[in-house]
Amino acid sequence: MYQPQFNVQKQQLLTAEALIRWNHPQKGLVLPLDLIPAAEATGLIILLGEWVINEVCKQHQAWRAAGLPPIRIAINVSMYQLRQLNFASNLQQILLVHDVAAQYIEIEIAETILLAHHGVLPMINELKRVGVRVVIDDFGSAHSSMNYLKELHIDGLKIDPSFVKNIAKIEHDEWVIKAIIAIAKSLNFNVFAEGVETQNQLNFLQNHQCDGLQGYHFSRPIPAESVTTVFKHAYTINEEWSRH
Ligand code: C2E
Ligand code: CA
Ligand code: CA
Numbered sequence: 001m002y003q004p005q006f007n008v009q010k011q012q013l014l015t016a017e018a019l020i021r022w023n024h025p026q027k028g029l030v031l032p033l034d035l036i037p038a039a040e041a042t043g044l045i046i047l048l049g050e051w052v053i054n055e056v057c058k059q060h061q062a063w064r065a066a067g068l069p070p071i072r073i074a075i076n077v078s079m080y081q082l083r084q085l086n087f088a089s090n091l092q093q094i095l096l097v098h099d100v101a102a103q104y105i106e107i108e109i110a111e112t113i114l115l116a117h118h119g120v121l122p123m124i125n126e127l128k129r130v131g132v133r134v135v136i137d138d139f140g141s142a143h144s145s146m147n148y149l150k151e152l153h154i155d156g157l158k159i160d161p162s163f164v165k166n167i168a169k170i171e172h173d174e175w176v177i178k179a180i181i182a183i184a185k186s187l188n189f190n191v192f193a194e195g196v197e198t199q200n201q202l203n204f205l206q207n208h209q210c211d212g213l214q215g216y217h218f219s220r221p222i223p224a225e226s227v228t229t230v231f232k233h234a235y236t237i238n239e240e241w242s243r244h
Contacts, residue, residue, distance in 0.1 A: 017076070071231065103132075193205050193215075
């Protein structure tokens with residue numbers, strides 16, 4: 001499935017985040033919270049992760065072939081994938097096979113992975129060499145230090161949804177969001193928010209210049225075919241917007 005992320009100021013579709021689901025013949029839909037830990041425990045995560053990257057690149061190619069404007073696709077990766085020394089070069093190979101420019105792929109790495117496994121830092125540099133974008137996911141949940149952040153060659157931060165949930169409820173969490181946005185801007189990172197479910201949350205994030213917004217308020221994760229519709233709609237709005 002893909003969940004769209006919008007640039008609200010410009011009403012533009014920015015990114016679609018790939019979120020895995022397993023349609024199990026007996027169990028029905030298996031969600032990542034069950035699937036990913038099992039795949040990690042069995043070691044299957046490497047193959048599964050590669051399958052995800054392949055599917056995303058195929059989809060990118062298909063959208064392009066259908067004449068749609070290029071979109072960025074975000075991919076979540078597990079610590080086990082990042083620990084593989086050839087992860088970046090395998091990714092590069094898959095991009096080549098599907099003729100996808102690296103700039104259209106965004107790799108999301110959870111903040112907890114970065115802090116617990118300093119060994120993945122050289123991999124971030126490798127990924128940057130390949131040319132993909134790198135974003136820290138669930139930022140704010142694991143207390144990165146400022147010093148640490150400025151050493152990272154990343155493109156963006158995704159604010160942890162636990163803060164977004166408390167907008168218009170807990171002032172302290174609003175301050176944290178404002179601080180994260182300020183840090184991101186000063187380090188020249190993009191800043192995104194996810195788990196946006198209400199108009200209040202949207203207004204707050206818009207007022208504080210969050211670059212990209214994602215959540216049920218806009219769209220749930222949807223199949224690739226439905227993204228095509230969002231694509232057309234988002235770009236139609238954008239064209240109207242740019243005429244004003
Ligand atoms: P995540 O990367 O933080 O993804 C966001 C999760 O929040 C997704 O859950 C999404 O469906 C859900 N979500 C989006 N908008 C809202 C909202 O407005 N409200 C609420 N309550 N939830 C929202 P999902 O799809 O169940 O994925 C859970 C986690 O599983 C992801 O968290 C990610 O860490 C992991 N995951 C998903 N796909 C993959 C994958 O292909 N590979 C790996 N390694 N991990 C994956
Ligand atoms: Ca993510
Ligand atoms: Ca997240």
